[in-house]
Amino acid sequence: MPRPNLGDRHPVAVRPPRDQWEIYRDRADELGLDLGNYMVLVMACAHGKPVPDYIADKLADGAWSAYKDRAAELGVALGDYMVLVMACVHGTPIPEDIAKQFPADLLPHDAIEAKVA
Known part of the structure; x- marks a missing residue:
């Protein structure tokens, strides 16, 4: 059976530092993704872009549902929560x-690009 068409995509080779490889691989495994789709997920979230459906559909049900539920609980967009x-x-x-969309006690103080008023 042929693979389903996932849409117009651009191939990219990623070569993470050896000391970070296992972290990324393990996190991808936890989410039920291969490393390439995990990298697309991270990049989409980091840049405020929507997570492609072909990745959202593959994410481990429990993990993705938990992210969606927590974003709804906080009253923020899922993409913004994923950036956090x-x-x-x-x-x-x-x-x-x-x-600035999140309660201050939820944020790590040294992770904010600029001071939030």
């Missing part, structure tokens, strides 16, 4: 426009 999650997972800055 990925920033916390990978220790990267949270853009100010996204950080």
Whole structure:
């Protein structure tokens, strides 16, 4: 049976540092994704882009449902919540426009790009 068409995509080779490889691989496994789809998920979230349906459909049901439920509970867009999650997972800055949507006690203080008023 042929693979389903996943739409117009561009191939990219990713070569993570050896000391980070296992972290990314393990996180991808936890979410039920291959490494390539995990990287697309991280990039989409980091840049405020929608997660492609072909990835959302593959995500481990429990993990994705938990993210959707928590975003709804906080009253924020799923993409914005995923930016927060990925920033916390990978220790990267949270853009100010996204950080200001969340309660201050939820944010790691050293992860915000600019001081939130």
